[in-house]
Amino acid sequence: MDLFLPESGLVIWMLIAFLVVFAILAKVAWPMIMGGVEKRNAHIAESLLAAEEANNALAGIEQKKQETLAATQAEQIRIMKESQDMKSQVIEEAKVQARQEAEKIVAEARLKIEKEQAEAMAQIKNEVIALSVDIAEKLLQRELSDKQAQNAYIEQLLKNNPPRIEA
Amino acid sequence: MKNVLKYLFLGLVLIWMAFAPAQSMAQEAEHPKEEKFDAKSFIFGHTGDAYCYHITEIKGKPVCVWLPVIVKCKGGSWHCFSSKHVCELKEGETFEHKGAQFYVSPISVDKYPGKLVELKADGSLSRPFDISITKNAFGIFLVCGFMLAFFLPAARKYKKDPLATPTKYQGLVEWLTYTVIDGIVRPNIPEKQVKKFAPYLLTVFFFILFSNLFGLIPIFPFSANVTGNLSITLVLALLTFFFVNAFGNKHYWKDIFWPDVPIFLKAFPLMPIIELISVFIKPFALMVRLFANILAGHIVILVLMGLIFIIGGLYGVGMAGVTSVISIFMTVFMFAMELMVAYIQAYVFTILSAVFIGLAQQEPEHS
Structure with a gap:
């Protein structure tokens, strides 16, 4: 049967056409397509890797930031505590100092008062002595006249010269 | 709406495509000169190679796309002509090109069925070296x-x-x-x-x-x-x-x-x-x-x-x-x-x- 015999003309055309197409595609199509796809695959893989690296780096930075933040916070707390301590210490010291000062003042005042008291007593004594001497003088002057009158005169003297110290 | 029209058109084309071979076969079958439907030549005519693209037949005249025939005779002369000349030949006719007689033998014959052959002057057939642009x-x-x-x-x-x-x-x-x-x-x-x-x-x-x-x-x-x-x-x-x-x-x-x-x-x-x-x-x-x-x-x-x-x-x-x-x-x-x-x-x-x-x-x- 003719159907099962190859036809020389068709074989020739097929061989020429197929080889030409094969040559063209093998030269300029298939390597380009495969190369392009491979290049793109490689690029995507590289990009993914780079992205992961960047992500990791970012995570490192984040961690560092957290660490720094925590350290700063601790430092802050420490400083605050220190200042608190210092403050209370200062207050305490001031209190002590103030008390000492006050005590000193009080002691000084007391000394002064005692001194003045002594002085006043001395003055009173002197005055009492002077008055007594005065009265005694007057009495001695009037003794000669009347006893009654003497007493009245003392009374009067006392009334006129009341003791000057009351405070 | 546009989509409906599109699918309708597509459907019609598909239906036409399904019926088109049947239609052309019907025309072949109804043709008065063909009294009997020849299944063998119909099948092998469609599956085999041909010198022209037979599309359909309108009123007994074939509608074809003609392809070039390129042959080299045993004598060494090259012949190149449109397949229109050999495909439209009636039974017994030959086409003369540069002193050689050609015709396409029918599919039903045993020797070179459906191929272009050269009719020598002494009445013998010879198959030329054929590199025609066939179907x-x-x-x-x-x-x-x-x-x-x-x-x-x-x-x-x-x-x-x-x-x-x-x-x-x-x-x-x-x-x-x-x-x-x-x-x-x-x-x-x-x-x-x-x-x-x-x-x-x-x-x-x-x-x-x-x-x-x-x-x-x-x-x-x-x-x-x-x-x-x-x-x-x-x-x-x-x-x-x-x-x-x-x-x-x-x-x-x-x-x-x-x-x-x-x-x-x-x-x-x-x-x-x-x-x-x-x-x-x-x-x-x-x-x-x-x-x-x-x-x-x-x-x-x-x-x-x-x-x-x-x-x-x-x-x-x-x-x-x-x-x-x-x-x-x-x-x-x-x-x-x-x-x-x-x-x-x-x-x-x-x-x-x-x-x-x-x-x-x-x-x-x-x-």
């Missing part, structure tokens, strides 16, 4: 042109900027290319050789796939039964044979002529003979498998269609009407199956080529 040759060029037009723009895009976001068209090309590379080439050929053999396997795969698919489209410029023709599968098988044996390594040849079998099998060269035969059997099987599968599919479709006219001729128009409903249903089913076969046969041819090439590249196992 199948035209089909080959169409597929080749389509492949170039389909793949070259994509290649240019990849060359220009491989890192650009691929377009939809590039995605399609990539998907098609990488189904073959990842599904057929890589599993069978050592990774180092993939770049060397992938171009051939890709070209073969797409040539067969597009030829098969174009062969299923029943209108001009498609419908040529390219892969269902032995000449074409012969060339493809020869190329695979070349790629297997021309690049076969030392281990491959050693396995053929001195395989690892007991010495008495080699000394009396039983195994080498078997192995050597298998070298030729493999491409032969490839050739016949592709050819037979595609041809059989076409024949089944044509038989189912021709059944309408055979039954019509036997039992009248009424029965033909009934048969046509069943036949067209079956034909649609066959077309769907042929779509599948179109892919499967391209796949089978390519994967077997890849396996044979891969076997010839295998390194011996060190154990």
